[in-house]
Amino acid sequence: MSESDCLFCKIVAGEVPTDKVLENESALAFRDIDPAAPTHVLVIPKRHVASANELTPDDAAELAGMFQLIQGVAQQEGVAGGYRVVTNVGGPAGQSVLHLHFHVLGGRSLSWPPG
Numbered sequence: 001m002s003e004s005d006c007l008f009c010k011i012v013a014g015e016v017p018t019d020k021v022l023e024n025e026s027a028l029a030f031r032d033i034d035p036a037a038p039t040h041v042l043v044i045p046k047r048h049v050a051s052a053n054e055l056t057p058d059d060a061a062e063l064a065g066m067f068q069l070i071q072g073v074a075q076q077e078g079v080a081g082g083y084r085v086v087t088n089v090g091g092p093a094g095q096s097v098l099h100l101h102f103h104v105l106g107g108r109s110l111s112w113p114p115g
């Protein structure tokens with residue numbers, strides 16, 4: 001998939017409206033359109049990366065930026081005491097948007113293992 005066809009690249013570019021929560025230099029956080037928990041925020045790199053399986057050691061600073069944003073989201077949402085960070089990789093794991101995203105889920109008790 002090219003970046004011009006990518007839904008989350010369009011969100012980064014402001015071409016698709018979204019409910020933004022936070023952003024920093026490398027990452028954007030916005031509410032999932034179909035929330036699975038009271039807090040369900042997606043944290044994505046502003047650069048197109050297909051999945052966590054495409055990350056390399058060169059992406060370390062970008063990845064750290066994403067986790068800084070995740071911590072900020074948890075703080076702002078009032079769930080820092082307990083939340084889940086999930087990323088699906090590939091179709092069998094349920095990845096439906098081929099732009100790396102971390103689901104930040106909280107605000108209810110979360111069972112384990114996930115389905």
Ligand code: 5GP
Pocket residue numbers: 007016018019030031032033034035042087088094095096097098
């Ligand atoms: P995945 O299934 O790839 O792990 O997660 C993709 C997530 O993106 C889903 O939870 C889905 O609800 C969310 N999503 C899909 N389209 C949109 C959209 O246009 N806007 C927002 N905010 N979330 C979306």
Ligand code: ZN
Pocket residue numbers: 003006007008009010047048049098099
């Ligand atoms: Zn993209």
